[in-house]
Amino acid sequence: MTDPLIRCDETAAWAALRDHQQTAGAAFDLRQAFAADAGRAQALSLQAPHVFADLSKNLWDARTQALLLQLAAECGLQAHRDALFAGEPVNATEGRAAMHWLLRAPAAGPGASARPEAAEVQATLQAMLAYAEQVRADHTITDVVNIGIGGSDLGPQMAVKALAEHVAPGKHFHFVSNVDGHELDAVLKALAPEHTLFLIASKTFTTAETMANAQSAKRWYQQSGGNDIAGHFAALTTNVAAARSFGIETTFGFWDWVGGRYSMWSAIGLPIALAIGAENFRAFLAGAHAMDEHFRTEPLARNLPVQLGLLDVWYRNFKGFGSRSIAPYHAALNRLPAYLQQLEMESNGKRVDRAGRPLAVASSPVLWGEPGTNGQHAYFQMLHQGTEGVPLEFIAVREAAHGLPGHQPKLLANAIAQAQALMVGQPDPGGHKDFPGNRPSSFFVLERLTPETLGAFIAMYEHRVFTSGAICGINSFDQWGVELGKVLARDIEPRLATGDVAGLDASTAALVQRLGHKA
Incomplete structure (x- = not known):
């Protein structure tokens, strides 16, 4: 692997950026910038496949x-992308x-046909989509329950909700991830076994919450x-033997080079395919592939994920x-x-670089948000008048999918x-109605919320995360921080039944005793 390990804080550009912030950046005012440059909006807007961004x-x-851009060059971003x-x-x-x-690349696309994995990817995709069409045509199946967690839940759930306009009539989709039995119990109460299909999504078929x-x-x-x-059960897993032992015969696998949070394009996307159909799922992949090609080939100065x-x-x-706040102005994007x-x-919540050295820079911000206009009546007060600035990202869809008059222009x-x-x-001399302004935001526009545009937007975000991670010199594709709590939970669970607190710290012991089983 020729990928260089050059951290941003070790470059000349980093020092230059620090000087730039101290001399000009600290006093930067958006209002003055627009007044001084009539072409600012055009110069700082980018059109990528299916996504327009006003930055x-x-x-x-x-x-x-x-x-x-100098920083990107000195860090070796292009080599890391390649x-x-x-x-x-x-x-x-x-x-x-x-x-x-590769999961969304056409069989004969650039670089795909040369990969030895491409044929297996296409074969799995075809088998999965054929099964999806079979289930969609089976009118006895009215409810599909996806049981997974993390990447096996968040992506498919978000996409199915976002593409509700395209969901097959008569099919209802439910997502269960929490080991808290209240979630599953609430879903099961509304189901009939003869009309329900369960999808068990776990690469190893051992994920504790999913298997419970x-x-x-x-x-x-x-x-x-x-x-x-x-x-009535299918598995999205590589552990075919364990699924068969469970009683499942229909399985669709994926590969160890597919990270969980990047997996909705694989068999983990089966609930999406069941919801929107094979043709629309291929459009979803095509939109993502178009953004892949933009990221792979576009010069960095006009490359939206890079910028x-x-x-x-x-x-x-x-x-x-x-932190950074996300405000999608489309109700169907409520899980985005x-x-x-x-x-x-x-991906980027890390404290060491790819070589294991402690980072000298800040990595991932905190992401949070709520669909507009709900957020306007909740946390926007803090964004406008709070003591700390928070960059906000607006996501707007130009054309509505509904026919209700007057709503879309208001939105x-x-x-x-x-x-x-x-x-x-x-300005307000009294202070209480003073809005300081100069608070930053980005504005994304999709023409319509379709499988293709959603695929492009998500791929854009994936490559954005890759870019910032590469600049910081971190590995955006592992997640060791998820593991420690799981390991400790396996020790604590039996203690709740026995009351054994030997070897525990005082706080943990007290909680085990308070929450454990009482005879």
């Missing part, structure tokens, strides 16, 4: 962008490639009179922004903030106006 209301200028698309082990701690891009829910679902199915496990990733590094490390939380914070007007208000502010 002009951000706290940067041509000098900032030039230094960030290593990703060459199938090199960019996930160094696990010795794996990260080829989620799967066993409970199986028990409910059998106790409710179901006698055809093979016909966003560089902006993230600028904000996190030079402007002091510790949760999905993006995992994608970015699990879009609110999104545009909020971005304007954050920037221009409003």
